[in-house]
Amino acid sequence: MSDKIDNRGLTRRQSLKAGAAVAGAAMMPFAFSRWALADDQPAMGTWPAGSQGDTVTIGASVPRTGPYAVQGEDELKGMQLAVEHINEGNDLLKQIAPKVTKGLLGKQVALVVADSAAKPNEAVQEQQTFITNNKIIAMTGATSSAVAVALNKFAQREKVLYLVAISGSNDTTGKDCARYSFRQCFYGETAANAIGPVLLKNFGKNRKAAFMTPDYTYGHTVTKSMNDYLTSQGGWTQVTDQVSPLGTQDFSQYLTNIANSGAEFIINVNWGRDGVLSMQQAKQFGLTPKMKMVVPYQIPFLAKQVGADLTAGVFAATDFWWTLEDKYPLAKSFVDAFQAKYNYRPEWGAENGYMQFAIWARMVSEAGTFYPPDVIKQYEKGETFPSMVGDVRFRPEDHQLIRPVIIVRGKGLKDMTNSEDYWEVLEVVPGEPLMQKPDAFGCSLGSYT
Numbered sequence: 089m090s091d092k093i094d095n096r097g098l099t100r101r102q103s104l105k106a107g108a109a110v111a112g113a114a115m116m117p118f119a120f121s122r123w124a125l126a127d128d129q130p131a132m133g134t135w136p137a138g139s140q141g142d143t144v145t146i147g148a149s150v151p152r153t154g155p156y157a158v159q160g161e162d163e164l165k166g167m168q169l170a171v172e173h174i175n176e177g178n179d180l181l182k183q184i185a186p187k188v189t190k191g192l193l194g195k196q197v198a199l200v201v202a203d204s205a206a207k208p209n210e211a212v213q214e215q216q217t218f219i220t221n222n223k224i225i226a227m228t229g230a231t232s233s234a235v236a237v238a239l240n241k242f243a244q245r246e247k248v249l250y251l252v253a254i255s256g257s258n259d260t261t262g263k264d265c266a267r268y269s270f271r272q273c274f275y276g277e278t279a280a281n282a283i284g285p286v287l288l289k290n291f292g293k294n295r296k297a298a299f300m301t302p303d304y305t306y307g308h309t310v311t312k313s314m315n316d317y318l319t320s321q322g323g324w325t326q327v328t329d330q331v332s333p334l335g336t337q338d339f340s341q342y343l344t345n346i347a348n349s350g351a352e353f354i355i356n357v358n359w360g361r362d363g364v365l366s367m368q369q370a371k372q373f374g375l376t377p378k379m380k381m382v383v384p385y386q387i388p389f390l391a392k393q394v395g396a397d398l399t400a401g402v403f404a405a406t407d408f409w410w411t412l413e414d415k416y417p418l419a420k421s422f423v424d425a426f427q428a429k430y431n432y433r434p435e436w437g438a439e440n441g442y443m444q445f446a447i448w449a450r451m452v453s454e455a456g457t458f459y460p461p462d463v464i465k466q467y468e469k470g471e472t473f474p475s476m477v478g479d480v481r482f483r484p485e486d487h488q489l490i491r492p493v494i495i496v497r498g499k500g501l502k503d504m505t506n507s508e509d510y511w512e513v514l515e516v517v518p519g520e521p522l523m524q525k526p527d528a529f530g531c532s533l534g535s536y537t
Contacts, residue, residue: 129459132537133247138223139458145198146171146445147218149211149229149239150253152203155335156231156360159388159437163253164201165430166441167228171199173425174449180421183474184443185450192449193458200224206231206334206360208238215239219246225458226251226448231360231437232334233257233306236271243268244534249460251444254437256359256385258309261488262529267536268460270467270487272447273440276310277529278522279384279405282493284317286403286514287382291353293322298351298379299329300342300358300366306385307331310357314384327351332358332366339366343373355382363387367394377401388435391498391510399498399510406494407436408476409511419476433508439476447473447489461536477516485526487533491519 129135138144148167151160173181174197177190191197200222204211211229218224226249230236236255243250244266252260252271256279261271274282297318301307311329318324328349330342336358343366346354354375358366363383367390370376376398383390386406391399410433413420422442426434434442450473452458455466468484480491496511504510 129461130537133460134219134223134225135247135459138225139193139195141195143196143198144192144458145200145218145222145224146251147215147222147224147227147229148199148201148253149204149214149227149235150201151206151231154205154207155362156206158393159254159360159435160204160206160231162388162435163231163437163441166426166434166438166443167199167445169426169429169438170442170445170449171197174445178425180418180425181446181449183418183421184446185453187453188449192452193456197449204229204232204235206235208232208234211235212238212242215242215248216246219248224248228441228444229253230255232304233260233309234304236260237264237305240264240266240269247460247537249448249463251448253444254440255306256310257305258313258524258529259305261486262309262531264305265486265531265533267464267487267533270444270447270482270489272444272489272491273407273436274405274491274493274519275488276306276313276385277524278493278519279310280313280317281522282515282517283382283384283403283405283495284314284321286495287318288322290403291380293324295322295324295353296327296349296351297324297353297355297382298327298346298349300339300346300354300356301329301331302334302358302362303331304334306359307357310385311355314355314357332362334362336362337365339369340373342366343370343375346370346379347373347375351379353380353382355384357384359385359387363390364393367398371398386436386496388437392508396499396501396504396510400500402498403514404496404498404511406496406511408434408439409436409494409496409513410434410508411511411513412477412494412516415516416476416478418474422476443475464536480519483523483526485533486529486531488523489519490523492516493519493522 202214228251230253233255250269383404386404451466495515
């Protein structure tokens with residue numbers, strides 16, 4: 089069975105870009121379960137219309153063009169694989185969501201997709217169209233934290249669950265958190281508290297760092313967390329903070345300022361194509377390797393795009409790296425399944441997309457209903473469940489997953505065992521000690537109804 093996007097309400101440009109991806113499998117007869125008990129609840133959001141047929145739909149607004157397009161395509165592949173696994177009752181997904189059979193509560197799951205180009209207004213408009221035309225019961229997408237923050241607010245207003253895709257800003261589960269939003273991936277504060285000790289151990293105290301910061305919520309919060317850690321714990325000095333607009337292609341003015349700053353390190357917070365171009369141009373300017381490059385929030389495909397010669401020796405924090413298959417059986421199963429379908433080993437965006445959908449399937453199946461407040465309360469129980477990086481759980485106060493942060497260092501060409509062996513995993517840092525207190529960044533979740 090397939091489902092098509094109805095593009096009414098989108099601009100012509102968005103209509104041309106919008107696409108639909110639907111994963112299907114044999115239907116199961118409807119099974120009576122606890123979800124029927126929610127039938128007497130008042131209508132809200134897309135409840136109950138979105139779950140009355142034989143298919144429920146998730147709307148994805150991901151960047152398929154623009155500076156984050158490469159990463160958007162990767163996370164979308166993870167989502168698509170998860171939908172396929174939900175509908176077929178795949179053993180990998182059932183290890184995370186054991187009550188899933190074939191489909192979810194007797195229904196097939198479909199995915200409709202549009203290109204956000206990493207622009208908040210476009211993402212919101214696309215999700216509004218999906219609500220109107222497809223009666224989506226959940227939404228996903230981000231890659232830009234500006235999109236994540238906008239969709240947080242939209243999800244809370246519309247009372248439709250939001251499964252945050254890639255978002256590194258502290259604000260996503262901080263001051264801009266929402267009752268209807270949940271984040272699986274690591275973020276600025278946990279990245280800084282994980283990689284900071286590694287930098288101090290390897291390079292010592294009282295060093296000078298230049299920061300390269302994209303000018304929006306992700307960049308500013310990651311830079312603040314990194315600088316706060318390095319200054320307070322290591323006596324490092326931020327000699328300059330070069331702030332650039334998202335989508336910058338020529339970094340010469342910023343790199344010139346860094347060259348004249350006396351910096352010993354470049355803490356490059358730029359992401360996606362901006363991260364790739366700024367790293368390449370830092371090399372062309374002769375700044376690296378004399379100045380050591382640090383990537384506090386690792387970019388999927390960074391090493392592949394810039395080459396192992398530029399990432400060799402670079403320290404980075406990340407959500408997942410495929411060689412964790414040697415440590416975690418679920419990681420191996422995921423890597424094998426993803427590689428078999430897409431012919432490359434997954435980057436962390438794909439892992440995040442898959443896990444968000446698998447977790448959602450777990451919560452819905454455990455709650456026994458698609459009624460949003462009941463699904464949210466299932467998340468908020470804070471129960472432990474397995475993941476690609478070991479056992480994890482959600483923190484009910486801010487809807488942030490408590491999960492490890494992975495510290496990696498770039499390999500040189502001579503040390504790579506295959507064409508995708510770019511990073512060496514140094515540490516899997518337990519997540520809870522890395523996190524701020526739940527109220528430290530101003531989270532107030534909002535209402536259920």
